[in-house]
Amino acid sequence: MNAVKTTCPYCGVGCGVLAAPRKDGGADISGDPQHPSNFGKLCVKGSALGETLGDHGRLLYPQMHGERVGWDAALDHVAQGFRKIIDEHGPDAVALYVSGQLLTEDYYVANKLMKGYVGTANIDTNSRLCMSSAVAGHKRAFGEDLVPISYEDLELADLVVLVGSNTAWCHPILFQRIVKAKEQRPEMKIVVLDPRRTATCELADLHLPLRAGTDVTLFNGLLTYLHQHGVVDTKFVDGHTTDVERTLAIADNTAGDLRSVARACRIEPSVLGEFYRMFARTEKAITAFSMGVNQSGAGTDKVNSIINCHLLTGRIGKPGMGPFSITGQPNAMGGREVGGLANMLAAHMELANPTHREIVQEFWKSPAIVAKQGLKAVDLFNAIDEGKVKAVWIMATNPVVSLPDADKVKSALSKCELVVVSDIIEKTDTAAYAHVLLPAAGWGEKDGTVTNSDRRISRQRAFLPLPGEAKPDWWIIGEVAKRMGYAEGFNFSGAHEVFDEHARLSAYRNEGSRCFDINGLSGLDRQGFDAMDPIQWPVLADAKGTPRLFENGRYFHADGKARFIPTPPRGPAHATDAEFPLVLNTGRIRDQWHTMTRTGRSPKLASHIPEPFVDMHPHDALMSGVRDGELVRVATRWGALVARLKTTPEQGRGAVFVPIHWNNQFASDARVGALVNPAVDPVSGEPEFKHTPVRVEAFGVAWHGFILSRDALDVDGVTWWTRIQGQQFIRYELGGRGVVQNWNELGRTLLNAESPDADWLEYSDKTAGIYRGVLMDGERIKACIYVSPRPDLPSRAWLSGLFGKKKLEDIDRVGLLIGEPVNKQADTGPTVCSCFGVGRNTITDAIRKRGLKTAGEVTACLKAGGNCGSCVPEIKSLIAQCAAIAEETAA
Template structure:
């Protein structure tokens, strides 16, 4: 047995602490860390299931060039020589890195240093551009630096929490549970939820403002004007600590001249807007939480500043229970920002456009060259790859072919790029398929370093697993390439703590209090002190103590030392609905999955809650478009399309659609929603407008449908096909509009393509247009296939999946297999609601009806559902309703 390892979860920006233990049998257990300040013993369903994803079935284990295994020396010297050749012929701007909020800070630091100080270009950007860039720019405009002023503690001490564009119940579940507990402990706490969709988070709200998509800045301009007109200005704070108030209020009044005008423009009831404004004005302790619903917009920076303006006017910042609080998307998006991971930044919160800052960093690094300005931001970067301006790109720990807007153009750009290098821990992603050079990277549990969460808490992430195959940590790979390029002296790293010390030293270098980010007290840490580093919020004082919240002294990091109001001229989204494309498409996460499924997609438990990609649509819109709940829809923008299941919901606004962003080509044949998102970005932040595309929707007319359960993972079967991990097997749901003349031939080609000695049985009913087949190896069920004409009845999946738990299938089950009914009828638990305890919707409904359960607490006592991570509590409440 190993000693427990204290580390952090690798998923969202909450940065939950976890402890990992291994028992005598070698099995790992992951538990929440009760002492970590981010989660205080809570953990969501994804974190709870971390142990299930440690042994990935498709690890990338060895370096490859053009599909052939090579040594690390060959790989790194090839990269170095190709970079040098391209730089010599085309200049440093022809080389780029595209990195990830999944990297550790130490990885980020070395990548940024190599690109900006030794290759000499600004072309390093990150997938954090897709989630946090607008918040970064808004904070920087207002405060002079990329500074999140709040702490998670402020959620518990607030009297009003305003959630804007944040489905925290699913996207930041642990923080949502902290808010739930705070409201339970303090019934006076009010919650306002501002979101076009009524989401699971809305269950906590006293008021849900389902505003028209894209009108957030109008709402907050209206609030600013109302606060100024109704005596809620903190005159002492505004005069002593801010500048630009008059211009911001004047501009707000032009776009929001009255509460009535705000309500009309935002599509909201007047009474709800009045209640929101009154609550904000009359409550001293207000935290405004904002996330991707604000950031992922062509005017995301202005929206962020519009809400920050309201805190500046009222002086609600720098004290417990108040402030504008950005919930970060990825686990180390903030750590990447600290070391200059964005193309328009330098390390240590220095400004790449400032020649003095560039000289400071160049001197500290002893760099031979220095980027002379900002590099290409994510969307522009891949457009430059497509035009041939960028000849070589190194992608680290991310999957841009799925996650970027206009994703088919991204795929085409990489397909014709001269040199594509991908570092990843898995062997198959949509992006990795296009790589000339593939580099095996370490994953969570194997690598060593630090991360920074949404409230500036830096935490250690130490290894507890050995490196598989020849995989290396990203900083090790980058260091080897730097050595091969001739920069060994400036990249002397042998361990992660050496990089961290340099990062800390740079934060303090020539920093006489002009920069807030300062962890210089850690620049002389020993390896043992680094390993023992406690979770701490930056900036640090000279004694190494952290800072809970910022701006308590009313001083900011602008040139004047005053916070800046920003006059915001509210702009609506770029795309406009037309008769041909009458729907607004919104994208986001589901509760139990993460990004493009490379980790969560291999967990049966996490795949059970939302098994297939879907479109959420209002029932009346579904009726008008000829769509059926549970049917398949085709959504298109005139050039690209996706196929997803239909889910009707009155929580969805009419005229709007919602599609999750997780499904890639590895798990679906046609559900990558990025292909429908235009490459429209905020002009300041470069962040894409992922919440607002205009599309059309129509039924997909399948002629036949079916599902396959197989121990083998296979490729997609048809134009509609979803791959779902289940216990001991993979499940494939598929349908096709193409006629099938011979289902038996289709089945044999699919299932009987390898060795002899395969037991094969099948059943065909031409009258009922059904076909069933099963394949055995010895006495063990290897796969089973069920097909019917479109609209036909297919058997329940759960009991069939259960048959794959047997090494030898019992005779009774074997006899009933092709009948599609179990020999002994069992209860269908239905769709999984509680992933922690595997409790299904039908089980919950039955218990509510038969046992008179009337609260989520009573459901928990009866079924355990909702008693662990709490992520399912909104759904339990909905079932009670």
Template sequence: MGSTEVSTTCPYCGVGCGVRADVAPDGEASVRGDPGHPANRGKLCSKGSALGETIGLDGRLLHPEIDGRRTDWDAALDRVARRFQDTIAEHGPDSVAFYISGQLLTEDYYVANKLMKGFIGSANIDTNSRLCMASSVAGHRRAFGEDVVPGIYEDFDEADLVVLTGSNTAWCHPVLYQRLLAARKARGTRIVVIDPRRTATADECDLHLALDPGTDVLLFNGLLAHLARAGVLDRDYIAASTAGFDQAVALAAADAPGVEHVAKGCGLAPADIRFFYELFSVTERVVTVYSQGVNQSAHGTDKVNAIINCHLATGRIGRPGMGPFSVTGQPNAMGGREVGGLANQLAAHMNFDNGGDVDRVARFWNAPEIATRPGLKAVDMFRAVGEGKVKALWIMGTNPAVSMPDAGRVRGALKACDFVVVSDVTRTDTTRFADVLLPAAAWGEKDGMVTNSERRLSRQRPFLAMPGEVRPDWRIICDVAIRMGFGTAFDFVNPAAIFREHAALSAFENKGERLFDLGALADLSDEDYEAFQPRLWPARSRRQAGRLLGDGRFPTPDGRARFIAVRQEGVALAATSEYPLALNTGRLRDQWHTMTRTGAVPRLMANTPEPMVDLNPHDAAAYGLADGDLAHLSTRYGFSRARVRVTEAQRPGQAFLPMHWSGHFAANSGAGTLAAPITDPHSGQPELKNVPLRIMREEVAWAGVLITRRNLRPTGFVHWSRHAVAGGWVYELGGTETPDQGILLARGLLASPDHLVEYRDRKGLAYRAAAVDENGALAEALLVAQPGQLPARDWLVSLLGSRAQLTSADRHALLSGRSPAALPTTGRIVCSCFNVGVNQLADAVAAGCYSLEAIGRELGAGTNCGSCRSEIRTIIDAGRVQAAE
């Protein structure tokens, strides 16, 4: 019997790449890009390329639990339904809430929204997409009348200028970035990057504007005012298709009276601003791509509208190669927006501020108790949980104990909440607060639909059987709804039936007022649903859709777009003498959210194995910090620890901390603990990009490393972090105790402390131990020393991965940590797709590979997703300098 190939969709970012899973008869699965999917044409990023390495059962939740003890589904679902019913009966429907996720499929999202808003009668359902793209939604609705992304990915191919603002596209949406670079090579597309940091994206651009954090509105107001002064306006378009231009341009001109004023306010050179403004002015085909650097702000909605204003003023919207383009962070953030997964939306792009919409959805669902007003947005929801106003909370597929701003307070709220339900795939920092824990289907087992950033619907198809007692999210939600007495409204037999209802609702009494319309898909048979091919919405007919809004008609009462007059506001929180730095947070190239999926893949952990905080050399020197030091970071909301990475990519006065590390991978290294719960008044999206920070050196007295096959979660250490390697894990340890106390603490982690080969120096400052299994292979090793004096561990890590029987020479060398024979080392991994390390790259450069193309031919590095090209180029440049000396 041969293997089976299944076409499905990647579960990571909003690009929505198609993948093909090849399942062997023994159940082993490999994953590759789908060359027939229009979103990626066969390409995958480093994370997507490693999907086949994430589908094991280690750490999976396989059975329901009540109060930490295994139970059966009937008991668990009965408990959930009864506690929600009792809470509602005593305290009203607003005393309960759902917090859901862009990891859910559209069908999961639809039934969760229907249950909460339609039948429980509260709009207290919000999603972690609130932290991702809520400001885009609000900005679209203000300008267009509906949450519409006008463009499609083909615009990347056809633009003459692409402005990337608040978007490290090279790392966060690498497949789109490679598409842009291909267009640049083919047709000379110019690229402008607007970002306080010099990221990998900025390394291949014509202009990098490293503006001060939070000054985006001033920059784009200055652009609008410049377009008006220069006469680069489409007056006919403005007159025929828009409203509010005079007010918007007047406020922009007052806010940004000239280039010098903008330069001073943004911290930029006037010449760079002039170049950007002129480039935008003389180029018709302009796409402005924006992401979290714009959205994740207390003024994110105004930033979005400042960008859209410039496109409306020039009529550059909805036509080939032009328009504002929001790229989302999660695979189904767009699908969640479609079904009304946000607390301030109804389903199918209908809204609470329209009484006719409320009545329409109520009649379609036959839900007389439907919610009639918006519910609590994410930050307010967890505040209400902490205040005891929300007494029963169901969290689905997300980890707010780590990812929410002011995460320490969120954890306190979860601990104090009367009743917490969590449905998820694996144990997280959040699941430990669950009174009822429900095992949900994972990627590879899920069946449904997702929508990507260009409005393209794609099928996510299962290619693995659900293990244990796992159930899909839609089934879990419907089973609870049925037990709560809402059976006829949730009697769905499969995801196809849910999708048909979702599509029918989008077309119900929709006479063109709403662009979101899937009416032509409302009668899909189960067979058609299974065979569904990727397509863009709207789908009023079987004809494929494309760009939107290019005809100058908008889904507003008068058919006109709205210019929104905005001004540059002060930053939400200003730096002070106590907190002098500006903290920015964001993603790493090879990691996803809180690492529940990517953290167990060795090659994805290899590039940045520890939590790192990036600092400019000037700031590092000012605060007495050196590369590799452990730093203590604090804001008004909490503290974290991370290793220092000194880099010119950071501007003075700013720091960058990745968002990914949870309590499963490090002690006190989360970015959410530091982040501010201050939100945009329009979108409810929190400020995650500019939080006042204090940093100081953590005085570590000892350092250790444990190399082991065991999956541990150490306690009692000032600092620890871990990363996956072949065959197990490497734990980095450290503390402020004296070295001899540190040795005792670290030695307590060993599995068999009485059956070890050990060495301790006479002063009690260093310790080394190793254990060998019954087959003569290394089982684990522990090294402890003063900071900076640990021996190399590469050889020990390779022994752990090989599980080879140790030779006599190996055994004698174990405690030194050094191989008895010279071995080449790859060094820190730079190219995760092909597992190429920094030492291999340096050797190739020394041998004469002085270009990215030559490196690609020699090692393969940089030839897949391209995310490592920036770092490879730095290594090439350093090698050239060394060769010239």
């Protein structure tokens, strides 16, 4: 069947995808070679999208209080519930909490309903958790939320500074474009500013492991250095900016000299000086930043301290230079365009501006328009907990997992009068608290637009039929609006009509006063909308896109000038102490996304990092009395979790890292959001996910184990467990307390094999506490369980391969009982390259036996690293390890 052009639903790079539907309901996925974001390349998550399709676990029908109902009953209940609460308590007693996973059309209709008809700005988005500091910084500096550069500028730059961004893992296709540019121009430099030594650092010319939270001090120091050394574009500063003197004075007073900055940031002065000199002498410089900057109590100031350096040097609005916010979600920017945040109006207009309010209400012909900002995410759920907000509608997000102080979110939802959840998955941590569940269309089924990190609007097209009774989000919102008495504003027949209204509003009474203007895309009918190619806004009447902003030196404050913003450094809201001596940092891993409702379905993606972990420096582990590979309890003043400890010198001392993805659907106790402090940036309202005081302590268990099973099992009775999808099996990691008297009995119980007729192979060493049990289904393996008092259990990679066999050989059965393959080559080791399924043992064997010296040689030999390239840093590390071992052996 013909492939459909659509876009990837993961990060903000906005890669084009070709999806070819199959007769079995799945689809073959490849990159779109014509899409200007990725030119045919896809990362491993994008490549595995086909594995995430299907109806298993889907929410297919509306539900009320756990019972299936029809759409009319569900929609009536939601509309009547909201109307009753509004009538009794006012419009601010209801709220929507939406998501960067929504399409722009969904976002637009939701924003229109709340701000123009209900009359409240209580609509916020999970983009508050990742991008709102960038939004606030852009607005302060430029007068509007504007990202000035294009991806092409990254390839034109002579210096790319990556701040608080593990780009190699979190935005791999964009990072590979940078790496390719560097290969073509070796003189190009890459600098990484990050407290951790991440995969991104492996390919960088310079890594500055600054102390968490000191970004403002570092960039104030850079601003002072540039000024002192005369690296100032005086003509640009005088003609196109304001407030430079006050900003320089604050920077001079707070940063001091280079040595004092280095001391505050805990960086070697020579390394800091090298970076300052590099930036000063390189005109074509881009400073790209992401969550490490935004997710902070001082996130907005961090953004402005970066922008200040570009304004002082005039490095903005020209090819190959400028500040660049790398967006986290696929449509975080589209949501910002339509006013998805509680402090914004549609089309980049401002709630606080009476003229803007008049424009929007006049265009919408709406009965109301909000005059004050609504509740931002953390404040919103606090208000629900306090009973001030009595109804909340949550769309396409999982706040019980993702928000800080997440146990308070559970508490809030448990006592909220009306909780409505629109989602594609039936069982999520948040759905458990819903009174009404509404089945939404998922990726591959919904139709509309998204906007990526460089302002490129792309079509996300449907290529699969809607399953069950699922509906697009814009339709669901519109139907509720009609039932609330607002039919005249929500008579849309398709996503193309919503987009057309959005485009027309962007131009309405604009006349160049607002940068966001897509008038050139207005008037599209369904056919024109379907045929729309990717294009960067603004798109004016000539229907041409705009690759780069500010080339004319005009900004969007009233005087047309950019603003320098003074940024005095501020410490974190909560400091470490004797009880909580370390700093908790949270973030993404390479092969998972958000709370795993999509990526958790993919065996390919599960193979890289299959369980939650804690990264910790060996010295900190020693001081905390914990050991590598064992389970630890990570505790803060707000909550605790249990995960596997990984000690590594690449994790900076004094801090630990925990991934954000695991939740109650995939682990017994691994919701890191429950640990994060609820402090927020006072300007943006973005939470401080990168700095929570924490302690790490041993979590003692009597035994460790794992199960691979073709069938889902009930392991809730085990002290600690995690679950992940494998190829033809589900993998459970286990940890138990208490002495087990009869492992045969417990093993059979866990594997649902209590029948005396079960075909059962087992080995037990009571003295050593070791147990191995295998349940057969004829000639093939059905399930296996391995238990030991130590965490070093048999290789899961080898055992995983046995589930692909229709018939086990005798040699396989022997290996099952001795706990290792008789043929050592059968164990490929933990996955390094998920794209091609290449394990660590396979790579190291090839390096040693064939004398491979470069990642390119490994790719030529094994394919590993030849697709998205995000495993290349790990391959390089393995090459270095093998070389070091060879040197030691020779010595």
